[in-house]
Structure formats: structure tokens, C-alpha cells
Amino acid sequence: MMSHKSNPAPALAAVVEDCPPGNFPLPNDEVRIRPQSNTDLDWVEKLQAEVFGPGRFARTAFRVRERFAVDPSLSLVAEIRGRPVGSVWMTPISLSGDNGYLLGPLATDPAFRNKGIGRALVREVTKKGMARNGVRFVLLVGDAPYYGPLGYELVTPGAIIFPGPVDAARILVHSKGKAMARELKGPIAAFVTE
Numbered sequence: 001m002m003s004h005k006s007n008p009a010p011a012l013a014a015v016v017e018d019c020p021p022g023n024f025p026l027p028n029d030e031v032r033i034r035p036q037s038n039t040d041l042d043w044v045e046k047l048q049a050e051v052f053g054p055g056r057f058a059r060t061a062f063r064v065r066e067r068f069a070v071d072p073s074l075s076l077v078a079e080i081r082g083r084p085v086g087s088v089w090m091t092p093i094s095l096s097g098d099n100g101y102l103l104g105p106l107a108t109d110p111a112f113r114n115k116g117i118g119r120a121l122v123r124e125v126t127k128k129g130m131a132r133n134g135v136r137f138v139l140l141v142g143d144a145p146y147y148g149p150l151g152y153e154l155v156t157p158g159a160i161i162f163p164g165p166v167d168a169a170r171i172l173v174h175s176k177g178k179a180m181a182r183e184l185k186g187p188i189a190a191f192v193t194e
């Protein structure tokens with residue numbers, strides 16, 4: 001039989017709406033990861049401009065994204081209470097004929113840092129990317145202490161050729177098996193479609 005007891009959730013939700021975001025943790029500060037929509041694009045671009053600055057266009061990873069378009073179906077947004085707070089993109093690429101993705105940019109609104117949003121985005125987009133047909137790896141340029149616990153490891157130094165300078169200690173990969181991480185090599189090329 002259904003209970004007719006009143007539910008306290010609406011009252012809490014009303015309180016939450018009145019609170020400025022990011023000031024203190026609330027019990028329903030749950031992070032929801034969802035696909036990016038067209039209406040998010042301005043916000044995502046502003047966030048990337050804010051956290052990476054004008055230098056972002058000179059980054060080597062940006063050059064990869066210039067050559068091979070970002071996959072919109074793997075552009076994800078994290079939101080808290082309906083407010084977008086984080087974003088991640090993926091670019092389809094290949095290495096020596098093996099298909100995969102380049103992860104990035106990853107960014108969290110500075111007002112919402114250290115709540116697990118970045119890690120949740122990396123986990124979700126990696127899982128979704130690796131589940132795609134024929135995908136064998138997700139590559140990124142980032143800090144090993146951050147991405148290591150999320151299943152990313154260093155590739156063989158000098159093996160992967162980017163279209164610009166990259167610090168070898170920041171080239172990380174999530175792949176199907178340890179051997180693959182060591183064996184990936186060659187220039188970043190277009191995703192191979194049959």
C-alpha cells in the first residue's frame with residue numbers, strides 16, 4: 001500500500017534553491033553527468049576560456065582537435081542542482097591503425113572544485129569511449145598523479161607522435177591491457193572507419 005506520509009525533500013529543495021552555489025556542501029549536492037546539449041556550448045566555451053586562457057589555442061592537444069573533430073556524442077556535462085559545473089570532450093583518433101580517443105579538455109568550474117566532478121567526468125567518458133565498437137584506448141595529456149588512480153598509465157616515452165611538443169611524462173593512456181599501453185606508437189591519425 002502506498003504511504004501518504006509527507007516527504008521532506010521539497011522543503012530541502014526550496015532551501016537549496018535559495019543558497020548561492022558552491023558555498024557549502026548540501027546533502028543533495030549530487031553530481032549528475034549528462035550529454036552536452038547545444039544550449040551548453042556557450043557555457044562550455046566560456047569555462048574553457050576561463051580555466052585555460054588564451055594560450056589554449058597553442059596547446060598541442062588543441063592542434064589534434066583542430067585536425068580531427070570532437071565527437072559530440074561523447075561531450076559530457078556535469079551538473080549540480082541543474083547547474084552546469086564541469087565539462088569533458090573526446091576526439092576520435094587512431095594510432096598505427098588502432099582506434100581510440102583523445103580525452104580533453106577537462107574542466108571544472110573553479111567554484112565547484114574538489115567535489116569529485118572532474119574524476120566523475122573522466123570515469124564516465126572513459127567508460128563510454130571504451131564501450132564504442134573497435135575502440136582500444138583513451139589517450140590524454142595530463143598529470144599522472146590525477147589520472148593514475150583513474151586507470152591511466154604512462155606510454156612508452158617518445159613512441160606517440162603529437163603534432164607539436166608534449167612533455168613525455170604527461171602522455172597517459174587507458175587501454176585494454178598493460179601490454180597495449182606500452183605498444184601504442186606512431187603519429188596521431190584519423191579514426192579508422194570501415
Ligand SMILES: CC(C)(COP(=O)(O)OP(=O)(O)OC[C@H]1O[C@@H](n2cnc3c(N)ncnc32)[C@H](O)[C@@H]1OP(=O)(O)O)[C@@H](O)C(=O)NCCC(=O)NCCS
Nearest residue numbers: 051106107108113114115116117118119141142143145146
Ligand atoms: C583538473 C580539474 C578538472 C579537477 O577538477 P575537480 O572537479 O576539482 O576534480 P576532483 O574533485 O575530481 O579532484 C580533486 C582532487 O584532485 C587533485 N588535483 C586537481 N588537479 C590536479 C592535478 N593537476 N594533479 C594532481 N592532483 C590534482 C585536487 O587537489 C583534489 O585532491 P583531493 O581529492 O586529495 O582533495 C580542475 O582543477 C580544472 O578544471 N583545472 C583546470 C583545467 C585543467 O587543468 N584540466 C585538466 C587538463 S587535462
